Amino acid sequence: MTQAFILGGEGKEGLLLADLQSGTITPAKEPLARELAKAASLRTSGVTITKGVDIAIATSAETLATGSIHEGNN
Numbered sequence: 001m002t003q004a005f006i007l008g009g010e011g012k013e014g015l016l017l018a019d020l021q022s023g024t025i026t027p028a029k030e031p032l033a034r035e036l037a038k039a040a041s042l043r044t045s046g047v048t049i050t051k052g053v054d055i056a057i058a059t060s061a062e063t064l065a066t067g068s069i070h071e072g073n074n
Contacts (some may be wrong), residue, residue: 004017004021005020008043015028022060
């Protein structure tokens with residue numbers, strides 16, 4: 001099972017590391033190496049990269065706070 005994700009938001013500089021095991025999101029440490037550095041370079045030129053992700057939704061904290069996403073039993 002995946003324990004971490006690398007994230008980058010459109011229009012935002014830098015990458016984030018979301019560690020699912022520890023429940024943290026932190027900036028990815030620079031300088032990036034190997035394949036991650038190549039992916040980051042492609043991203044700056046407008047390429048969208050996904051690998052091992054079956055859903056990703058960009059939203060604002062305000063949207064989440066107003067209860068627009070509902071979970072639970074129906």
